[in-house]
Amino acid sequence: MDEDQKQQLRDDLQFAIMKAEQLTVLDPKASAGSKKNPMDIKSLVDVFTVFGFSADDIIDKHDQCTIFKKIRAELDDLLRDLSLNTKKYDKAIVLRDRLRLIKREFVEMQGIYEGRRQEKETQHFNRGVILAKQHSDILCAARAENYEREILHRQKELKKTHEVERAQLETYLNKLQEPHVKFSSLLLELRNTEKNLAKLKLFEDAKNVFVRVDSMEREERVLNTAKFERFKENKRALLLQKQQQELAEAEEKLTEKRYVVQRANDNHRKTELQRMKNLKADMKHAHTMDMHSKKVFSTNAVAAVRKSHNVTSSTYRGQQLLSTVQGKRLEVASLCLLHDSENGVVPPGSVCGDWCRVVTSNSISY
Structure with missing residues (x-):
């Protein structure tokens, strides 16, 4: 029921009560035991029984004040008549005490109704705290999961980069040709000596020199090949060292970022926890002030309530928090239940606000 419908219903009730005010509800001449006999009204339950309400009915605050105002006015008139006109002081004393x-x-009933409302607000608030914590945990988990996904992506990219670098290095090394051998000066001199001995036909000496030259040449070629292999291994070692350093730096940065995300999540949880504590303290303070506020005996508002009172007031923090974290309805009800709601059945998951009205044959409940 929207605000316009609520206001229209209030206007209709007020009009009906104004019509009823033209008539006298109580009848001093009614028989004993009748609910309209003023002397049979001994408590507030008897007052509401006159208007067709039972002790278990929940009555609108506006209707409470209207009924109380009407009955008190008639009883005051009767008390005035008993004390001033008929001089029946015994009945006047009884009626005064009953008034x-x-x-x-x-006054106690208003306190009970206010206590019920505050208890309902507390239940809404506790439910909202649970849902807010769940939302906070989901948000923190999603934040951590997104960053872990980003970390995994960066690690894969770095791994691919290193594989490409190793492949490029191997391709480069495979294309390299072994450098020419730089023979020693002794070997070159022995070659010249061998050649000169052969010219002088000293073949025996030339043969001995040739054997030595051949042995030295093989040794120097092996040394040159070994030097070339060491060069390639050195290139591979330098690349491996560079990649390991990059991995270490990347791991350090990722670990630092993990701590940043963890601190952000911790700060978010602490902020949410403190916010809930502040909201709860604010609501409890407002509830305490409401319980100590002056009770209303008139249908006319003592102070005008702002239009957004239910949306912004601290006393309705439970509804506000629950509506914020879960919306107006916790789950989508079935089509049949939505049709049933037109007959007063509230679908499961619906949040019934403080002014949610259910009209029955005997009572008006808020």
């Missing part, structure tokens, strides 16, 4: 009792019970 005081009814007023005290009316």
Whole structure:
């Protein structure tokens, strides 16, 4: 029921009550035991029984004040008549005490209704705290999961980069040709000596020199090949060292970022926890002030309530928090239940606000 419908229903009720005010509800001449006999009204329950309400009915605050105002006015008139005109002081004393009792019970009833409302707000708030914590955990988990996914992507990219670098290095090394051998000066001199001995036909000496030259040449070629292999291994070692350093730096940065995300999640949880504590303290303070506020005995508002009172007031923090974290309805009800709601059945998951109205044959509930 929207605000316009609520206001229209209020206007209709007020019009009906105004019409009823033209008539006298109580009848001093009614038989004993009748609910309209003023002397049979002993408590507030009897007052509402006159208007067709039972002790278990939940009555609108506006209707409470209207009924109380009407009955008190008639009882005051009767008390004035008993004390001033008929001089029936015994009945006047009884009626005066009952009026005081009814007023005290009316004040207590307003406190009970306010306590029910505050208890409902507390339940809404506790439910909202649970849902807010769940949302906070989901947000923190999603933040950590997104970063872990980013870390995995960066690690894969770095791994691919290293594989490409190793492949490029191997391709480069495979294309390299072994450098020419730089023979020693002794070997070159022995070659010249061998050649000169052969010219002088000293073949025996030339043969001995040739054997030595051949042995030295093989040794120097082996040394040159070994030097070339060491060069290639050195290139591979330098690349491996560079890649290991990059991996270490990347791991350090990723670990630092993990701590940043963890601190952000911790700060978010602490902020949410402190926010809930502040909201709860604010609501409890507002509830305490409401319980100590002056009770209303008139249908006319003592102070005008702002239009957004239910949306922004601290006393409705439970509804506000629950509506924020879960919306107006926790789950989508079935089509049949939505049709049933037109007959007063509230679908499961619906959040019934403070002014949610259910009209029955005997009572008006808020």
